[in-house]
Amino acid sequence: MANLKTPGVYVVEQNAFPHSVVEVATAVPAFIGCTQKAVRGNQSLLNEPTRIASFAEYVNLFGGPPDTKFAFSASANSVAITVDPATQYYFYASMRLFFDNGGGSCYIVSTGQFDQITIGGGMPAMSTANLCDTPLQMLLKEQEPTMLVVPDAVLLSLSGWQYTCQQMLKHCVTMQSRIAIFDVYDGYKARDHDDINDVISGANGFRGQINADGLNYGVAYYPWLNTSITEDSEVDYGCLSDNSKPAFIAALKAEAAANFPPSSEGIPDPKLLKLGTVIDMIALPETSTDPMQAKKDRASTHQALKTVSQLYQNVITEIQRQLNIVPPSGAMAGIYTRIDNALGVFNAPANVGINSVIKPTVSVTDDDQQDLNLPADGKAINAIRDFTGRGLVVWGARTLDGNSQDWKYINVRRTLIMFEQSIKIAIQAYTFEANDASTWITVNSMICNFLTSQWKIGALAGAKPQDAFSVNVGLGSTMTAEDILNGYMRITVMVAVTHPAEFIEMTFQQQMQSS
Numbered sequence: 001m002a003n004l005k006t007p008g009v010y011v012v013e014q015n016a017f018p019h020s021v022v023e024v025a026t027a028v029p030a031f032i033g034c035t036q037k038a039v040r041g042n043q044s045l046l047n048e049p050t051r052i053a054s055f056a057e058y059v060n061l062f063g064g065p066p067d068t069k070f071a072f073s074a075s076a077n078s079v080a081i082t083v084d085p086a087t088q089y090y091f092y093a094s095m096r097l098f099f100d101n102g103g104g105s106c107y108i109v110s111t112g113q114f115d116q117i118t119i120g121g122g123m124p125a126m127s128t129a130n131l132c133d134t135p136l137q138m139l140l141k142e143q144e145p146t147m148l149v150v151p152d153a154v155l156l157s158l159s160g161w162q163y164t165c166q167q168m169l170k171h172c173v174t175m176q177s178r179i180a181i182f183d184v185y186d187g188y189k190a191r192d193h194d195d196i197n198d199v200i201s202g203a204n205g206f207r208g209q210i211n212a213d214g215l216n217y218g219v220a221y222y223p224w225l226n227t228s229i230t231e232d233s234e235v236d237y238g239c240l241s242d243n244s245k246p247a248f249i250a251a252l253k254a255e256a257a258a259n260f261p262p263s264s265e266g267i268p269d270p271k272l273l274k275l276g277t278v279i280d281m282i283a284l285p286e287t288s289t290d291p292m293q294a295k296k297d298r299a300s301t302h303q304a305l306k307t308v309s310q311l312y313q314n315v316i317t318e319i320q321r322q323l324n325i326v327p328p329s330g331a332m333a334g335i336y337t338r339i340d341n342a343l344g345v346f347n348a349p350a351n352v353g354i355n356s357v358i359k360p361t362v363s364v365t366d367d368d369q370q371d372l373n374l375p376a377d378g379k380a381i382n383a384i385r386d387f388t389g390r391g392l393v394v395w396g397a398r399t400l401d402g403n404s405q406d407w408k409y410i411n412v413r414r415t416l417i418m419f420e421q422s423i424k425i426a427i428q429a430y431t432f433e434a435n436d437a438s439t440w441i442t443v444n445s446m447i448c449n450f451l452t453s454q455w456k457i458g459a460l461a462g463a464k465p466q467d468a469f470s471v472n473v474g475l476g477s478t479m480t481a482e483d484i485l486n487g488y489m490r491i492t493v494m495v496a497v498t499h500p501a502e503f504i505e506m507t508f509q510q511q512m513q514s515s
Contacts, residue, residue, distance in 0.1 A: 018442050021426040021450035026345040026418050027337035029098070029147035030107040030178075031330070032135045033091030036063025038110035047134050049107045049142050055099040058108065065092040065234075066114045070319050072244040074251045079311070081318045084241055085155070089114065093229045093323075094151035094330025100356040101331050102338025107145050109135040128156065132164040136171045146417065147336065148172065148180040149329045154187070161185050162209040165218075172217035177421050179399075179413060180218050183327035184381065185209070188224040188361040191368070200372065200381060207379045215400040216407030220381045221328045222372065223362035225354070230323040236302035237282050237312075239319050245283050248315070252279045255311045278304050325361060328354075328384060335394065336414075345418050346459040348397035348411045348500040350382070357392055360384050369395070378403030397500055412497050415459060419495060423447055427491070435489050440474045447471045447493060461496045469495045 004010060030049065038045040040061055052058050069084040098106070111130045131152060139145060148171065153164040168180040184206045186199050198205045199222075206220060240248055256275045281301045305312040331354050339349045364372070364383045372381045373396060382396025401407045426446060433439045448471050454460055455468040462468030471493050472478050478490040 018446055019426060019429050021422050021446060024418060024421045024425065025144060026146055026414060027340040028105055028107065028144050029149050029333040030109060030139055030145035031095065032109045032111060032131065032150045033152040034089050034112050034114060035091060035110040036066065036114055038062055038113060046110055047138055049109050049138055051105060051107050053105045055095065058095055062108060062110055068239065068323060069241040070239055071241055072248045072315065074247060079315065081315060081322065083322055088155060090151040090327055093227065093326045096229045097227065097326060097331040097356060098334040101334030101354060103334035104337055107142060109138060111135055128160050128163050131156065132167050136167055139171070143177065146178045147333055148178055149333050151183065151327050151329055154183050154185055154327055158185060158204060158209065165210055169214035169218050173214040177417055181329045181332055182218060182220040183329045184220060184222045187222050187327060188325050190362045206381065207375065207377060210379060210400065215379065216404060216413055218400040219410055220400060221332055221384055222381050223360045223364065223384065224325055224327050225331065225384070226358045226361055227324045227326050228356050228358055229326065230320055232320065235316050235320045235323065236298060238298060249279055249282055252309055252311060255309060275308060331357065344457060344459060346411055346415045346498055348409065350394050350397035352394055354392050354394065359386050359392060373398065374402065397502070409500055412499060415497050422450065423493065435484050437474065443491065444471050444473050451495065458498060461498045467496070469493065
């Protein structure tokens, strides 16, 4: 109380309520990858964790899709369309899937711009240093992110992808506040169960490359997705590389000559001459200085060729199909956000549909999923399946630590992270407070109030709060006199987190007629 010397009335305010634990955000992913640009005004955002809240904000700061190019080749009986790996990126499409599936606030760490990535060995020079080491170091300073997603990691070499995954797990173990969502390397391929090359169980597969450290902070999904992100209007002959256009033009003209043969007198068909002029437009550079007019001119040529040429239609369809094959990590980050916001982090992010996806690249059967879900080494991989009458659903909710009774389920791992971080932040207010019974009672009450509120909404299992959790702090229970002398206040929190019903067994039996 102040030393009062002047007569009068003085008002003294006292806090009626103790500090409270506030639930931290649970669905704030951090995406790492290459973007079209990375600038806010005149400020570069390269390798700078940047918080955004919408896809429009992403486009404003980081730009649009990459200009992915494809090579065309033709033989006597077949046509091949192959992507130019130096122009291939999954980051933009993954961001589209994230927001289409319920994503909200997130962090973007741009590691470089599409047109500034140098080429080396036929692959983009996205080294582990600029796609992994530097961004993860920057994210150590950010406390809010709860997920790590690196869609472009699958474009690295196998060893580069493996290194990136291990560093992501190491980062999560260090922070203890986030998980890593992984894409299976070459996850668009079907399994062949080869000891070396199977994408899941082979020596070069997912399980063979992921070490056993920090597995409870990792989650993986298989297979990749056939999406509808890239629409018809976004694909035309401009997607072909300049080196491929002469071969493409020759193939189109050969098709046209077969479809419009000359007359019996040897006079060329006028339709062939007109179509040849249109085909030649493919090789001409855009002459208009107006970007909108150039776009209209190309669209006109594209539509004319699409109308009369089956080969052109097939090539454009194949390019669109390949552009729409996307790893699932971005979509899953969006689903986590959607489930957290609608139901709570304690609900498993499974048995839900995926928006903007047509089907998985590989059909997974019940027999296939047995090995994915319950492998001997515990490195469970969650399946994305297409069920008749239900459509596409996420059909798994396990972490990579599938043999652990504590951490096998994603929602259990993420709920504990939320509890730990929420209570940790609240307890910081009592650092350097008197380490005595008064403080212990206050801290105990604060944590119990928070856990009671979590029990009421279904995050904890038990008929009453005492069955759902317990909190202990004090001399003789969690601390010794020596602990107090050394400045330690030890708190023990035990919780019964709700677990998902993964296997539902129904028993049917006939009974004798009773009436």
